[in-house]
Amino acid sequence: MSSPPVLKPVHNQTGHDEPVYRDIAVVLTQTPGEDTSLNVAASLARRFGGELEVLQVLAMPAPVTDAWALMPDPDLMERYARIREAAAKRTIDLDSRMKSLGVTGRVHVLEALFDTPPDVAAAGARRTDLAVISRPDNAPADAALVHRYFAGLLLESGRPVLVVPATCDVSLPPRHAVVAWSETRECARAVHDALPLLEAAEAVDIVMVDPVPTGFEGADAFGASLAAHLSRHGVATRIVTDKSRGRPVSRIILDRASRARAQLIVAGGYGHSRMREWALGGTTRELFLESAIPVLFAH
Template identity: 40%
Template sequence: MYKDLMIAMTGNAGDADALRLAVKLAARHSARLAVLESVDLPVPISHAWDVIPDPTVGGVYEELRQRGQQRLSELKLRLDDEAVSWDARVVEALYADAPRTVAHEAFDADLCLVAGSGGEAQDSGALHAWFTALLLESGRPVLTVPPRSGPTLPLRRAMIAWQPTRQTTRAVHDALPLLSDAGLVELVVIGRGDDDPALESARRMVAHLVRHSIPTDLVNLRAGDRGVAEALLDYAERSGVQVLVAGGYGHSRLREWVLGGVTRELFLSARIPVFFGH
């Protein structure tokens, strides 16, 4: 069971859907939900001959703090109607970016949630920065929630994108409280066929999940001419999968940003929530 959940509010339209799912999870697991707004306080611009700080900086900071408190007040009004234990607060990012600062507030969380892109180009870069900071800086799994994706709980159908890697097995084990509720879990291997070396570890993982009383089937797919992320998401859509579990950033983040990669493509394109572990 998850006992501490944290959600980062990004200022994106998808925040509302992510918050709805966070409240559902908190109710399902009798968990406490921490909701974090952030105030990004910029570094003052100075010149070579400056002796004292720019006097206008204090006014700018005060205005930003007031906006943060206004957003916090609106959040509290929204949460007052929910029958879950929650805490909402503002985190100030002074001389540091807000996503990394908020990520360092998640060390005591079982799971972090954040808005996902859902294939929409608007604000996708900023959302990706939030996602990567939470996944790589907090040490906690991250559930990304695209706009208009609100699965019912318990899950009817979940899916694991299996690779025999540290990141994937971390994701699977961190997702056990979520998977334990699912009607069916499909462990999907995108491979070369029946002789794929990943299949042996996949079979062992299926048996492991069954011993946890999680009904699990093994699915062996071929990507064909498609990328791995596209093949996974196409199968998830055709099968009615509600949540996808995947390892995040098996390669370096820079390599994935420059050359593309499964983690980045899943985050940017998925229209269902994706549970990432690292």
């Protein structure tokens, strides 16, 4: 029996073998602007020789059961049939769309019946390198729905999540990227997961807000060790430190990205609990809702 073919690693600009995005999940949430996430994911697939795994999640109405429910509800069965029929038609459209974008991939129809749609999407993304999702603009209810998907993906898939504003026309990999850096495991994970994009960028700003001295870095060397690490990956960096002075950290990062005309922000996600983020607001939630450019989050 012959052995399966072995994929050769893609070489980065420095000539070293580095992780790339071989399989990219595109999570569809039935909200406006999903073409944007598909377009961005396709551009990354073309860049890195990857394939798309399009996750079409169906929120199936849960059956209501009681002691007398011996037969399936015919109305519910008809609703299921209509949902599945619409998904089958959309699968044909999505297959055609991928061909027009010059990428290969598969469309998966995932039914969320007894699990929540975000949990089903997270399970589907675990076998990929990156999940991409679009955030609707000027539609608070839709944005809230997508935020639930985003939180499930970030916390349950074990994969980085690239959030793309629906009206964004920025192409990736970026020319200029901003890394929102602090001494947390989430930020370290985000930088590692974003390496394929950072290596392709012409310039990367390491932005730190209210940094504090550690055993590795004193006040005269904030960001130096991360810059040295990225330099060994062929990434040209610039270190930027800011004081918050009462301003939200998210606003400082967004302002820096805007002034740099960056096309990507890299950030750790949910360094605090989700409950605190919802109750008090937080950097992750605010970057998700307010960024005009793609943000790659990792947890």
